Each structure stands twice: as C-alpha cells, then as structure tokens.
Amino acid sequence: MWSTEPETISEKESAKGTGPSSGPQSGAQETHAAEPPAAGEESSAPAELLVCHGAKCTCDKAADPSPKELKVLSHNKYVINDNGESKLLATNKENALPNLNFGQCKVPNPNHPVPCTGKYEWKDYYDHVELPGGAYVLTEKSTAICTAKGGNIRIVQHGQQANVTTQEVERANAGAWAAAGPLVTEEIIQTKEAANQTDEDGASVKSVEPVLYGKDQPLNTPIEFKANFNGNPTDAQKQGVNWIIYDAKGQPMQLRTDAGEKITVTFKEPGTYLIEAYGKKAGDKKVTKPFHIKANEIDTVTTADGSQKVRVGEPIEFRLKSLFPGISLPGNTETISWTVTKSKGTGVPVLSNLTGPSTQVTCNDDTSYVVTAYFNGVAKQSKVIEALKNGIESVGASKTSGRVKDSIKFTVKDRFRISPARETEKALVKWQCTDAQGKLVAEFSSKTGETIEYVFEQPGEFTIQPFMVQASPKVAVKITIAMPVLVTAQWEYPEGGAKDKTGWDEPNHAAMVFRSAEGLVFDLEYGYLDKENKPKPLHVITGLKIPESQIVDLKGYDFTPLRSKYGKALQEGTYFYFKVNCQSKDYNIVNTGVLQPQKKLQLVTGEQLVSIEFLKAGKPVMRAEYGDALKCRIRTRNLPVSSARVKILRKERLFGIDGLYPDTSVHDKTYPIVNGGLIQFDFVLDKSWGSSLSDNLHSFYVVVDGVKTKGLNSSLIVYKEAVAANGGKAMAGVNKMPPGQTAGKCFCKDQDLVWGNKITCAERKKVVEVAKNLGIDPNWLMSVMALETSRTFSPSIDNGIGYVGLIQFGAAAAETVGTTQAKLVKMTFVEQMDYVQKFLIGKKDKYKTLADLYLAVLYPAACGHGSEKDYVVLEGKAYRNNPAFFKEDDEFVEKIRKGKKVKVRGPKEGGKTYVWEVALAIQSLYTEGLGLKESTFSCGAVPKPNNDQSGDGVLEEMKKLVDQHIPYSQSGVRDSLSEEGLKKLDCSETVAIYLYKLGVMPTYSALYTGVMTTQSDFRTAIGSTNIDLVAGSTAEDFKPQRGDIFVFRESDGSGHTGIVYEYDAKGDIVTILEAIGSGGAVSESNQVKNGGYAGKGCSRTAKYKRLGGALYGHAGFKGYFRPKNYTKKL
Known part of the structure; x- marks a missing residue:
C-alpha cells in the first residue's frame, strides 16, 4: 500500500442505480469487481465495468491503430481486487501524455506523423462516487477528447482479467496487440499535492533540489522538492510545473500536473527514485534527478559539539549522530552499549555509563582515545579524541621586524591546544620578553591576557614568550627592532653603474638604500668641499619620502655641475657630496646628517673618453654572435663638440697572428653627444661579416674621432659559429644507444x-x-x-x-x-x-x-x-x-732581451x-x-652500456655495510663516504649511500626523512627524478619489492627509513637494511623473533612483519619509494 492513512470517499448519490453495485463506499479502501455468475445462475454483472491500471485505449488520430496501455498516475491508493491482484482505479485525472502515449500522431499531416502531445478531457465517467481531490472513476464506457490534436479516445479493454468476454475482445480488436500482464503497484509513495485535471504551460525548469539533506533522503518522512527556473518566470508560470516520480527502472509511478514550484512526497519503501519536473509537455526541457531513499541509521559517534580536542578532567558527552539529524533512529536507543579504547598517552579514559542513548568520558591526564557504540548489531566509532591540558601552542606578531617606537601586537588568539580558549584560560596568559643577551625586559612582567601591544624604544633582537605556567622556548616569536638607517650611498650614472668622477654638465645620480625607514621624510642636500675641506651647499631638495622598497626614486633630481653656473667657482679636482637630513622629530636615521658617500664625486675638467660598452637586451656584454642586435654606449667628458665620429673595426687575424691583415671597418657614422657626454646608437653584427677568414673568434674595437681608445676596454668578442659562450647553457647529455643500432658508432x-x-x-x-x-x-x-x-x-x-x-x-x-x-x-x-x-x-x-x-x-x-x-x-x-x-692596453713593461729593449705584458702600478x-x-x-677536438674514436664497435650489471650488486654491498653494525648517530659527517663519514650512520644516511651507489643520486649528500615524504621533495633532495613513490604503496594489500625504500614521518618530526632487501610472501616478512637508534623499533621483540639482528643503536639487517607497527602500521607511514634508471646492478 502507498499510504498509511485511509482516504475518505464521499457518495454524491446512492451506489444503487447506474453505477456498479460493488462501487466504492464511504470509508472503504477497496472496490471489488463483480464476480462472474456460477453455472446455471442468472448473470448479475454490473452494467459498466470499472477501468484500472493497464487498460487498453485507442486514438483515431494515432499513426499506429493498435491499443496503448493506460497508466494510472493520479493516485496510488484506491484499488480493485482482480483475481487476487490489486490494481489502481483509473480516474478522469489520467489526462496527460505520461498517462497515455500513442507514439506518433497523424495531425496535421498523415504522411508525416509527429510525436504524440496528448492532453485528454474525459467524459462519461462514473460520477456517483467522488474521490478526494475531485477525481471520478473511469468505466469501460468512458471516452476522451485529445484537446491538443482533436483525437477521439476509446477504452477497448478495461484492464480487469476476470471479466474479459468475447464481446469485449471483439470490441478491443484483440488480434492487433499482444495482451500485457497486469501491473501490480504497492503503495510506496504519498504525495501531498492532489492530481489536477488541467495541464497548463509552465516555466522552464533549470534544476531540481530537495529543501533538506541531499541525494540521500529519509524514509517515511515528508520530503519537499523545489524547482529552480531559467530566467524570471511569473507565479502563474511557476504553478504550471508538472512533476513525475519514476522507479529506478524509469517506469512512471505518479504524475502531478500544474503542481507548482514545490512538491512534497513521502516514500514508504527504501530505494532509488527519479524526480522529474517540466514546464510544458513531458520531455520538453525536463530535469530528472535521482534520489536515494534510506531508513535513518547511525552515521558516526561524536562529541556533543563535534570537537576532537577536549579538556582533561571534564566529562565529555558522546552521542550517536544519525544519517538524518532530527529524525529518530529505528529501534530502542536505550539498548545502545558503549566502550572506550585508549590509543596513547598517560591518562586513563573512563566511561560514565555503559548503555543508553549517550555516555560521558572523563580523562585524568593527556591521552588519546576512541569511543565505540553498538546499536542494532552495528558498531560505529568516533574519530580519535585528544584529551589535553589546555595550553599555548604558538604566538603571533603583527610583524617580525620593525623600528624603534613602532607599536607591535602579540597574540595567542586561536593558538591554544584547544581553541577557542575560555575566558578563564585567557586570563592566565602571562608574557616574557628577553633581549639578545637573555636579559628580561621588565615592562612585559605586568602584561597578561590573550593579546598585548608594546612599543620598543631600543633596537635589537628580542624573544617574546607567552605562557600559562612556565615559559617554553618552543612557544616564542623572535623580532628584530632596528634604528632607521641609510645602508648604502654612492654616486651612479643615471642609467646605472657606480662612478667617482664627473665632468661639466654631466648628470650624476645619488643612489641610496635605506633599512627600516619606510614612510620617513627627508631633505637631500647637494654640495661641494672647498679648499679647506668644508662643505658648501649648492642645492637642497625638500620633502622626499622613503617608500616601502627602501629605495628612493630620485629621477628628475640628479645633480649636474653646470659649467655656466659653477665654471668660475669650481676647479679641477673639486669633490661633490650629498647629505640626507631627516625631517622626523621622533626618528633619527643612522648615517644621515653627514656627508655621503664615502667616495666623493671628483670634478674632471679635461677632455676624456670614459667608457665604451656594447649592450644586448639592455645588459652589457663582452661576447656576441653574428646576427645579434646590439647597442653601443660611449661615455665622454668635457668634449668641446656636440657630435663625434665613431668607427667600429674588426681586428683581423691571419693564421692566428695579429697585424698580418688590415683591420676591417664595419661602422663609421657621426652621432650627437647628449646628456652631458653620452653617445648611444644601435649596431647590428651583420651575419655576412662572419664569412671571411677561417678563424671562429673575431674581435671588434671602437675608435672615436680617429683616436684609438687607449686604456679602455672597447673590445667585443664575436663568434663566427654559434658557440655557447655568453651565458647560454648548451646542455649536453649522454646519448643512449638505441636498440638495434649498427656497430661502429662511438x-x-x-x-x-x-x-x-x-x-x-x-x-x-x-x-x-x-x-x-x-x-x-x-x-x-x-x-x-x-x-x-x-x-x-x-x-x-x-x-x-x-x-x-x-x-x-x-x-x-x-x-x-x-x-x-x-x-x-x-x-x-x-x-x-x-x-x-x-x-x-x-x-x-x-x-x-x-x-x-x-x-x-x-x-x-x-x-x-x-x-x-x-x-x-x-x-x-x-x-x-x-x-x-x-x-689592458697599458699593461706592458720594458725588458731587455738579447740586448734590446722590448715591451712585454706585465703589471702596472695599482693595476687590477x-x-x-x-x-x-x-x-x-x-x-x-x-681546433683540438677528437677526430679518431676507439670506443669499439658498440658503446659499453651505462648500466653496470657486474659484481654482486648494490644491495649485497649495502648488506655487508650494515652488517658491520656501525654505531648509530645523527651527528658527525653525514655527507661524505670518507673514513670519517662511515664511522657512524643514521637511517637516512644509509639510504643516501644506497642511492648514490646505485647511480640514482648524482652527488652524495645528506638526507633526512623530512625531505623524503613526497615524491617531489624526495627528488629535489637527491637532485634527480629517478625515484618514484609507488602508487598504492600505503594500501594494506601492497607487497614491497627488493630495492624499495620505506619512509615514515610523524607530526612531531620523528621518522625512520630503510631499504627492502627481500620480501618473504609466505611469512609476510620484509627484510630491511637500516640504521636504528638505541630505542629500537616499535615491534622490536617481534623482529628479533622473525630472525632479525637483536642489537640496537647501530646499522643492521632487520626482519619486520609487513603489516606490523614498524612498517605499514606505523604512524606517519608514507609508503614505499622505488629507484629507477640506476646505472649499477641492484
């Protein structure tokens, strides 16, 4: 049955008369069809037989004239008994396409049938008895009109099998179809909304969702489903939404036309149901979504507030959390039994009661435990619960570096072992601050509470520690308080590069870098030193602000000694300075208020060629290749002209000797001198220039106004061939010999x-x-x-x-x-x-x-x-x-050779x-x-393989090493295979030796388990990608193989690792090569029983159960890593 409550049927007229004598009576739940008369008796069959689910109907506009089955979807409660089977009564509300689908329709063109869009208006129904919702029962004489296409609908078989007669078969044209068996439907759905006789066009549905829960919905509970729409439909369009409920096989079970935006359904049996909503005809922009109907059951065991960290000494309540909160569990919750299991710690968890709907656990000290509940034969466990004495885990600071007079905030908010902390716990927080010498800062002794602020008046490094009982070095934050300081100061060219000389009208940039001075404002003074070495200001720029980057942008504020202004007052050799004067009254910037920089800027009044350089992509280069686009930058001083002729020549070498071939001019143009002496132009190394002569390396130099630049490096080295010389890393590797390659290639x-x-x-x-x-x-x-x-x-x-x-x-x-x-x-x-x-x-x-x-x-x-x-x-x-x-051109000295003075390369005074x-x-x-590359190769016909498979193999070599029982230590030399390095071993050092000997780790270096927990970190640590985390290796059924490496790393930083020497599947024993501390393994006694070495605090061969506490069962187990592409025999 589909409903737990009987529905009332009201009589409009007496059942005697035109209706069937056995029609529904007031308060009845079933309607009985008349039974056929016994032999020899006069028939008392009803004048009209009732129609039920499975009846056959025809439509004169259907392309296929054979009868189609009528599906009762308007209710799921009123049934008739048909030879012991229950069948749903058909009503005049079976009026939509899901109720009766004739497939293809001949309207409007019989030659081109279209899909059926049936909408039906029934007449001649049995109106003496009204069902709830204004529904009336159909009889065999009922007919309908299709209001969509005008078809005439006839019932040709009423759906009952007990009363089929010859006349009925003739009337139904039985030969045109195969008779279908009756559909038996139990009452498993109850819908709040009644069936409608209308089916108006409705809104376009975008999605269907339940108001509560999710895809899983509760049994025997009204569930509200809601339609979401495309666009912004009107209320009338929302009301036109139709709803269909299907079983898991897609068979329709119930239809509600024009039910509106929401529908409420109660499911009486568990299972999967499909909920469909649509605005127009079924299948038109419909949305169908599956939902799983389940009985409420235990989901998990949890504390009352869901927390996993609880306080020592306080009773903590545990309850069963159901699949559907707020809905009662099936069964008697008083029969629930409880147990508690300790996992680690010094405390003892105690249950307050062993049975009942809830229990309480109290612990007397720090410990971890799991609570288990048994209900209706099912056991459910809580997550691991930590009982803790609440304390501070960490401390935060608003910033870890600042300057004097800064106010810095320190807090332990949400940093307790159990957060949020209670007010009483916050009140217990005290604070301590020590300087770099360990001296206490007295002002902190009076500070209490979760959050404090302090203004530091002195620079230095400070350690701030909050505590509740006693300060701990593990809970501390270090901050650095600095005085604002001018860190570096120097004169530079505007385009970059340090300088210590300047000419007339030459711009000079005051480059400064500050620390801890952001936001402060200063004045910048330019000046010179007079004959008595006293500063004389020339110009002051006020109101400059130091940015967060601590580097002040002085673009537009360069210092330029103008000849027109200072030509008479200043002489050759005058030194220029700049000075920073801080405007702040609260701060004094160190190194300000004094003349800067240490190396002053010297005035040069004579004519000079200062520097010549080539730039590529904005950066100076000394080497290039033919085809490169470069920029040539020439700095001059005090030249009496506004332009200069610049020539670039290539120095030619014949047979590697200079001077035997005239140098080639490749560039000759006149350029303006700008910005106080700067010449700059683009220069391309034409590829065609590299075709002459046989030398691969060519040298270019610059001449300005016909005078070769002596004492300057004006050379540019250019390669005829693409040689990786100017920063290009032409990576070379060992090429593997492809399989089947012919002999003879080296x-x-x-x-x-x-x-x-x-x-x-x-x-x-x-x-x-x-x-x-x-x-x-x-x-x-x-x-x-x-x-x-x-x-x-x-x-x-x-x-x-x-x-x-x-x-x-x-x-x-x-x-x-x-x-x-x-x-x-x-x-x-x-x-x-x-x-x-x-x-x-x-x-x-x-x-x-x-x-x-x-x-x-x-x-x-x-x-x-x-x-x-x-x-x-x-x-x-x-x-x-x-x-x-x-x-350099002037690095020559004179020497006497064979009685003659000759110049040879030699140092110069003050040279560098x-x-x-x-x-x-x-x-x-x-x-x-x-020119000295190898031309004759003698490697043999076939290259020697990289993979050296000779000898016993690396695992045997490692076993011999660990079986020496070398003392265990994490200190000493850990990154060397020297005699000193092998005096002591730890676990990760042993693995590092193994990987290096295999050829997987290119360079032997120290490892520790903290960098071995993921594939990415492990690869980075060994400098190679030749190690993989084996997929699935943390699973219970994973079997390691020879050469694998196991790793575990706990949250407290402890860890261990070792090498799989062999795996015995019969005994499920893994033999491990390892170095272990004095405490031994978690399952030490078992590994000794398995045949492993009994000694501890040394390297050894151990034997562990695969699923024991030392491997798979250990906390923090990360799985097995497997080396690959090794060059030595495993």
Missing part, C-alpha cells in the same frame, strides 16, 4: 668536446657526466681544465706553489671535498673528476657564463659576477701573480684584474680547443 663522438683529443673516450664520458650534474656545457669544463693544467689535463700536475690537479686544488679545497692533495695526485682522471664535481656543485646555480665557472675555481667569491665586466677580481699580489689576465680580462682569457682557451 658513444662519445656526438659530444664533440673542445680539447677532446687530449683525453680518452672514458674520460670524455666522465666530463659529460659531471657537466650534466652541474647543469653546464661540458665544453666549459674542458676549457677550465685546459687553463688550470696548462693544457695537459693531468690529474697529478703540481704548479709548484701549492696547487695540484685538474682544477688546481689547494690544501684547504682538498679538505672541503673529503680528501688530501697527496691522494688527489695519485688518482686517475676519472676518479679525480668526482672531486671536481664535489668542489663545483655548491655554486651550481651561479654558472650563468663560462667566466662564472672559471671564477668558481680562480676566485670563488667572484663567482656569479661573470656578466659584470668591470667587477674587480684580483688586486695587489694576486693581480701581479696572474699575468694571463693582463689584457677585471672580469672582462678573466672572460677573455678563458674564452681564448675555449676557442683554442675548437
């Missing part, structure tokens, strides 16, 4: 290294390998070693003044990479290359140019400045001891080595090496 031939004929094939491979790990062109590395070994490439070379090997290791440098000079000189080239990599890997990110790489060897502090041509690299003795870098000189020197070695 593996290293494709590398085509400069200086390649100086070393063997194996050595060339090693160079490529190291260069790849450093992220550089291997030709760069070859050039550096060529220069450092005087072109010998000997690993044992000694320069006689304390430096040895391929990159001239000093004693200290050798020590930093874990070896000695004595050991280095005994190594082969390939062996020593590992130490070359160790030395260079630390500055890997700075190798933007060839010069940067060489500076890492020559003078590491200058590495990264390879693009700054005027950066000073060497001075004093270091300058004089490196004649290879004497590149600049980056551009170093770059030229190392580039010349690169260029020289282009």
Whole structure:
C-alpha cells in the first residue's frame, strides 16, 4: 500500500442505480469487481465495468491503430481486487501524455506523423462516487477528447482479467496487440499535492533540489522538492510545473500536473527514485534527478559539539549522530552499549555509563582515545579524541621586524591546544620578553591576557614568550627592532653603474638604500668641499619620502655641475657630496646628517673618453654572435663638440697572428653627444661579416674621432659559429644507444668536446657526466681544465706553489671535498673528476657564463659576477701573480732581451684584474680547443652500456655495510663516504649511500626523512627524478619489492627509513637494511623473533612483519619509494 492513512470517499448519490453495485463506499479502501455468475445462475454483472491500471485505449488520430496501455498516475491508493491482484482505479485525472502515449500522431499531416502531445478531457465517467481531490472513476464506457490534436479516445479493454468476454475482445480488436500482464503497484509513495485535471504551460525548469539533506533522503518522512527556473518566470508560470516520480527502472509511478514550484512526497519503501519536473509537455526541457531513499541509521559517534580536542578532567558527552539529524533512529536507543579504547598517552579514559542513548568520558591526564557504540548489531566509532591540558601552542606578531617606537601586537588568539580558549584560560596568559643577551625586559612582567601591544624604544633582537605556567622556548616569536638607517650611498650614472668622477654638465645620480625607514621624510642636500675641506651647499631638495622598497626614486633630481653656473667657482679636482637630513622629530636615521658617500664625486675638467660598452637586451656584454642586435654606449667628458665620429673595426687575424691583415671597418657614422657626454646608437653584427677568414673568434674595437681608445676596454668578442659562450647553457647529455643500432658508432663522438683529443673516450664520458650534474656545457669544463693544467689535463700536475690537479686544488679545497692533495695526485682522471664535481656543485646555480665557472675555481667569491665586466677580481699580489689576465692596453713593461729593449705584458702600478680580462682569457682557451677536438674514436664497435650489471650488486654491498653494525648517530659527517663519514650512520644516511651507489643520486649528500615524504621533495633532495613513490604503496594489500625504500614521518618530526632487501610472501616478512637508534623499533621483540639482528643503536639487517607497527602500521607511514634508471646492478 502507498499510504498509511485511509482516504475518505464521499457518495454524491446512492451506489444503487447506474453505477456498479460493488462501487466504492464511504470509508472503504477497496472496490471489488463483480464476480462472474456460477453455472446455471442468472448473470448479475454490473452494467459498466470499472477501468484500472493497464487498460487498453485507442486514438483515431494515432499513426499506429493498435491499443496503448493506460497508466494510472493520479493516485496510488484506491484499488480493485482482480483475481487476487490489486490494481489502481483509473480516474478522469489520467489526462496527460505520461498517462497515455500513442507514439506518433497523424495531425496535421498523415504522411508525416509527429510525436504524440496528448492532453485528454474525459467524459462519461462514473460520477456517483467522488474521490478526494475531485477525481471520478473511469468505466469501460468512458471516452476522451485529445484537446491538443482533436483525437477521439476509446477504452477497448478495461484492464480487469476476470471479466474479459468475447464481446469485449471483439470490441478491443484483440488480434492487433499482444495482451500485457497486469501491473501490480504497492503503495510506496504519498504525495501531498492532489492530481489536477488541467495541464497548463509552465516555466522552464533549470534544476531540481530537495529543501533538506541531499541525494540521500529519509524514509517515511515528508520530503519537499523545489524547482529552480531559467530566467524570471511569473507565479502563474511557476504553478504550471508538472512533476513525475519514476522507479529506478524509469517506469512512471505518479504524475502531478500544474503542481507548482514545490512538491512534497513521502516514500514508504527504501530505494532509488527519479524526480522529474517540466514546464510544458513531458520531455520538453525536463530535469530528472535521482534520489536515494534510506531508513535513518547511525552515521558516526561524536562529541556533543563535534570537537576532537577536549579538556582533561571534564566529562565529555558522546552521542550517536544519525544519517538524518532530527529524525529518530529505528529501534530502542536505550539498548545502545558503549566502550572506550585508549590509543596513547598517560591518562586513563573512563566511561560514565555503559548503555543508553549517550555516555560521558572523563580523562585524568593527556591521552588519546576512541569511543565505540553498538546499536542494532552495528558498531560505529568516533574519530580519535585528544584529551589535553589546555595550553599555548604558538604566538603571533603583527610583524617580525620593525623600528624603534613602532607599536607591535602579540597574540595567542586561536593558538591554544584547544581553541577557542575560555575566558578563564585567557586570563592566565602571562608574557616574557628577553633581549639578545637573555636579559628580561621588565615592562612585559605586568602584561597578561590573550593579546598585548608594546612599543620598543631600543633596537635589537628580542624573544617574546607567552605562557600559562612556565615559559617554553618552543612557544616564542623572535623580532628584530632596528634604528632607521641609510645602508648604502654612492654616486651612479643615471642609467646605472657606480662612478667617482664627473665632468661639466654631466648628470650624476645619488643612489641610496635605506633599512627600516619606510614612510620617513627627508631633505637631500647637494654640495661641494672647498679648499679647506668644508662643505658648501649648492642645492637642497625638500620633502622626499622613503617608500616601502627602501629605495628612493630620485629621477628628475640628479645633480649636474653646470659649467655656466659653477665654471668660475669650481676647479679641477673639486669633490661633490650629498647629505640626507631627516625631517622626523621622533626618528633619527643612522648615517644621515653627514656627508655621503664615502667616495666623493671628483670634478674632471679635461677632455676624456670614459667608457665604451656594447649592450644586448639592455645588459652589457663582452661576447656576441653574428646576427645579434646590439647597442653601443660611449661615455665622454668635457668634449668641446656636440657630435663625434665613431668607427667600429674588426681586428683581423691571419693564421692566428695579429697585424698580418688590415683591420676591417664595419661602422663609421657621426652621432650627437647628449646628456652631458653620452653617445648611444644601435649596431647590428651583420651575419655576412662572419664569412671571411677561417678563424671562429673575431674581435671588434671602437675608435672615436680617429683616436684609438687607449686604456679602455672597447673590445667585443664575436663568434663566427654559434658557440655557447655568453651565458647560454648548451646542455649536453649522454646519448643512449638505441636498440638495434649498427656497430661502429662511438658513444662519445656526438659530444664533440673542445680539447677532446687530449683525453680518452672514458674520460670524455666522465666530463659529460659531471657537466650534466652541474647543469653546464661540458665544453666549459674542458676549457677550465685546459687553463688550470696548462693544457695537459693531468690529474697529478703540481704548479709548484701549492696547487695540484685538474682544477688546481689547494690544501684547504682538498679538505672541503673529503680528501688530501697527496691522494688527489695519485688518482686517475676519472676518479679525480668526482672531486671536481664535489668542489663545483655548491655554486651550481651561479654558472650563468663560462667566466662564472672559471671564477668558481680562480676566485670563488667572484663567482656569479661573470656578466659584470668591470667587477674587480684580483688586486695587489694576486693581480701581479696572474699575468694571463693582463689584457689592458697599458699593461706592458720594458725588458731587455738579447740586448734590446722590448715591451712585454706585465703589471702596472695599482693595476687590477677585471672580469672582462678573466672572460677573455678563458674564452681564448675555449676557442683554442675548437681546433683540438677528437677526430679518431676507439670506443669499439658498440658503446659499453651505462648500466653496470657486474659484481654482486648494490644491495649485497649495502648488506655487508650494515652488517658491520656501525654505531648509530645523527651527528658527525653525514655527507661524505670518507673514513670519517662511515664511522657512524643514521637511517637516512644509509639510504643516501644506497642511492648514490646505485647511480640514482648524482652527488652524495645528506638526507633526512623530512625531505623524503613526497615524491617531489624526495627528488629535489637527491637532485634527480629517478625515484618514484609507488602508487598504492600505503594500501594494506601492497607487497614491497627488493630495492624499495620505506619512509615514515610523524607530526612531531620523528621518522625512520630503510631499504627492502627481500620480501618473504609466505611469512609476510620484509627484510630491511637500516640504521636504528638505541630505542629500537616499535615491534622490536617481534623482529628479533622473525630472525632479525637483536642489537640496537647501530646499522643492521632487520626482519619486520609487513603489516606490523614498524612498517605499514606505523604512524606517519608514507609508503614505499622505488629507484629507477640506476646505472649499477641492484
């Protein structure tokens, strides 16, 4: 049945008369069809038989004349008994297409049928008994008109099987269809809205949603569904919405036409139902959505307020949370039984009662526990509940750096172990502040509460600690209070670059960087020093404000010594200064109020060519390629002309010798001199210029007004071929031999290294390998070693003044990479290359140019400045001891050779080595090496595979290592395989050794479990992508394989890792190679029983159950990682 309440049927007339004698009576729920008369008796059959669900109907406008089934959708309550089966009575409200669909209609064109759009108006129904909602029962004599297309509808079979007669079969043309069995529908839906006889056009429905809950809806409870619309329909259009309810198979069960925006339905049986809403005919812009009807049941166990952190000593109430809150659970909740299980901690959780609808748990100390409820044979658990003594976990500051007199706010709001804290707990918060020397700041002793503010009057570093009982270093915030300070000050060119001289009418920029001075206002004073060295102001700019960036934009405020204004007052050698005067009364900016900068700006009155440089993409360059678009920038001083003729010439070299071929002029134009001495123009290196002569490297220089610029670096090095020299990283790698490749091709031939004929094939491979790990062109590395070994490439070379090997290791440098000079000189080239990599890997990110790489060897502090041509690299003795870098035009000395004075390269007084000189020197070695590439290769017919599968394998080697039971320690040398480094081991260090020996980790370095918890972090830590987190490895059924690495890392920072040596599926035992602390494993006793080593605090071979507490079952278990692409035998 579909309803739990009987519906009343009112009589309009007596049932005696025209209607069936067994028609519905007032208060009845069933209507009985007349039974056929017994043999020999006079028939008492009713004058008209009632029509029920499954009746057959015809339409004279249907393209298919065969009868179609009538579906009763107006109600689901009133039935007749038909041979023991219950069938729904058909009423005059079965009046829409879902009730009766004739398929195709011949109107308007019989030759082109269209889909049926039936809307029916019934007549001749049995009107003596009215059903609720104004419905009347149809009889076999009832007919209908289709108001949509004018069709005439006849009932040709009433749907009852007990009373079918020959006359009825003839009347129904039974041969035209296959008789359908009766549909038995139980009362499982009750709809609040009554069926209508109308079906007006309604609004376009966009979506259907329940007012409460979601896709899951409760059984035996009125559920309200709501339609959402496209556009803004009127109330009348909303009322025209039709609703259909289908079963899970898509069979319609109930129809409500013109029911409106909402419909309320009660489902009596669980299952899946489809709710459909539409505005016009069924199927026209309809929205159908499935809903799951379920009985209310236990969802979970939870605290009364849903919190998982509770206070020690307080009874905490636990309840059952149902699937549908607010709806009672089926069954007697008094029979619920409760248990509590402790998971960790020092406290003991105690239940207040063991049965009933709720319980309470009280803990006497910090602990974690789970509460379980048993109800109707089902067990449900709570999440892990933490009982805690409330305290402060962290502290926040409005900012961690400021300046004196700043007000800074400190707070512990929402930073308690249990938040929000209670007012009584907030009142217990006290504060403590110490300076860098540990001295207490007295004012903090009186401060209490959740949030405080303080104004710092003194600079320094301070530690602020909130506490409730005792201050802890774990709950603290450090702040730095600084005085506003002018950090740097210097004179610069307006376009950038430091300067210490100026000419007449030449703009000069006062470059300043402040710290902790944002928002302060100052005045800027320009002036000069008189003959008595006293400052004389020339100009003052007022009201300049320091921005957040701490760098003041002084564009438009440059200082220019005008000849017309100061020409008589100022003389050659006058020094200019600038001075910052702070306007703030509350702050004093350090380094202001004094003359700046330390290196004053000197006036030069004579004519000068100051500098010549080429720029590419706005940055100065010393090297370029043919085809590059450049800009030439020439700075002059005090030239008496407004324009100058500029020539660019290419220095020609024949057979590598200067002077045997006239230099070629490639550019000759006159340019204006602007901005106090600046000449600037575009210059393109025509590709056609590179076709002459055979040299790959060409040098260009600049001449201004016919005078070669002596003492200036005006040279530009240009390559005939595309050589990776100006910061371009031409990455080279080892090419794998494709399967089936024919013999005869040398593996290293494709590398085509400069200086390649100086070393063997194996050595060339090693160079490529190291260069790849450093992220550089291997030709760069070859050039550096060529220069450092005087072109010998000997690993044992000694320069006689304390430096040895391929990159001239000093004693200290050798020590930093874990070896000695004595050991280095005994190594082969390939062996020593590992130490070359160790030395260079630390500055890997700075190798933007060839010069940067060489500076890492020559003078590491200058590495990264390879693009700054005027950066000073060497001075004093270091300058004089490196004649290879004497590149300036005036770096010559006179010497007597064979009785004659000759000029040779030599140091000059006060000379310096600049980056551009170093770059030229190392580039010349690169260029020289282009002619010394290997041309005859002897690798053999087939390259030797990278993957070395010889020997016992790395796992066997690691087992021998850990079975030495090396003492466990997390301190000491953790990033070296030296004797000292292997004196002690920890777990992640053991894994690092394994990955390095496999060839997965390019450079051996320290690991820790904190960087091994995700695939991305692990790859970053080892500098390689050759390790994967195995998919599904955290699942209970995952079986690790030989060579895998397990990792766990708990929230408190503790962790462990180890290597899978083997897995025994029969016993479900995983053999692990590890180094473990003195506490051993979680399941230490079991691993010993499994046959593992019993010792602790050392490296060892352990045997754990796969699902035991040491592996899968451990807190923070991250899964198994698997190395790949290793070059050694596993």
